Amino acid sequence: MIKLYHYPLSTNSRKVRIALIEKGLEFERINIDLSKKEQKNPDYLKIHPFGQVPALDDEGFIVYDSTIINEYLEDEYPYPPLLPGDSEGRARARLMEDFRDNHFNPHFIEIIHETRYKPENQRDQKVIDQAVAQIVKCFDRIEKELEGREYLAGAFSLADIAFMANFELMERFNIPVDSKYKNARAWIERLKARPSYAASAT
Numbered sequence: 001m002i003k004l005y006h007y008p009l010s011t012n013s014r015k016v017r018i019a020l021i022e023k024g025l026e027f028e029r030i031n032i033d034l035s036k037k038e039q040k041n042p043d044y045l046k047i048h049p050f051g052q053v054p055a056l057d058d059e060g061f062i063v064y065d066s067t068i069i070n071e072y073l074e075d076e077y078p079y080p081p082l083l084p085g086d087s088e089g090r091a092r093a094r095l096m097e098d099f100r101d102n103h104f105n106p107h108f109i110e111i112i113h114e115t116r117y118k119p120e121n122q123r124d125q126k127v128i129d130q131a132v133a134q135i136v137k138c139f140d141r142i143e144k145e146l147e148g149r150e151y152l153a154g155a156f157s158l159a160d161i162a163f164m165a166n167f168e169l170m171e172r173f174n175i176p177v178d179s180k181y182k183n184a185r186a187w188i189e190r191l192k193a194r195p196s197y198a199a200s201a202t
């Protein structure tokens with residue numbers, strides 16, 4: 001059976017949990033407790049050389065990095081597809097996933113570093129406020145990309161999954177999505193209604 005090395009609260013772990021569930025694949029969850037720095041244990045470094053989650057073991061084949069894992073799952077288990085069939089659609093999905101990975105998610109990590117790992121009196125509110133502002137700004141682009149589309153690449157894809165992994169933290173950190181972002185707000189509700197959203201929470 002597929003083994004997923006993950007941490008329930010990690011957004012990148014959730015990206016892979018959602019993809020596995022959407023593909024109907026059974027998997028065993030192996031908890032790597034980031035709060036105890038278990039990701040840096042020598043045994044785990046044999047699985048993930050950079051000491052991060054997630055990592056996946058498919059019958060002895062080990063792959064790490066959420067984006068690469070999800071691409072592997074798409075190649076190895078193509079049905080149901082989580083990327084469009086045409087090159088343009090696939091490139092579009094990958095561009096949007098890249099936008100989430102490199103311009104959206106890093107600001108969540110900044111907030112997590114301030115709030116989860118520091119005592120309250122050492123938190124830098126300015127860092128948190130700037131990160132929230134950057135996240136809010138990403139919705140300008142998301143709104144435009146969703147013009148005339150239900151999902152970022154047309155049909156539901158790995159691009160939507162990447163963003164879905166952050167929705168719970170948006171609620172937890174009280175990050176607003178302005179009512180002017182009509183497409184984005186409808187998209188968020190559409191994605192949260194998918195069974196994989198609730199099933200991937202931990």
Ligand SMILES: N[C@@H](CCC(=O)N[C@@H](CS)C(=O)NCC(=O)O)C(=O)O
Nearest residue numbers: 010011012051052053054065066067
């Ligand atoms: N590009 C990697 C990033 C993985 C990553 O940043 N994982 C975080 C949790 S979401 C982690 O393991 N942090 C602990 C650490 O870096 O020591 C991916 O997409 O999997």
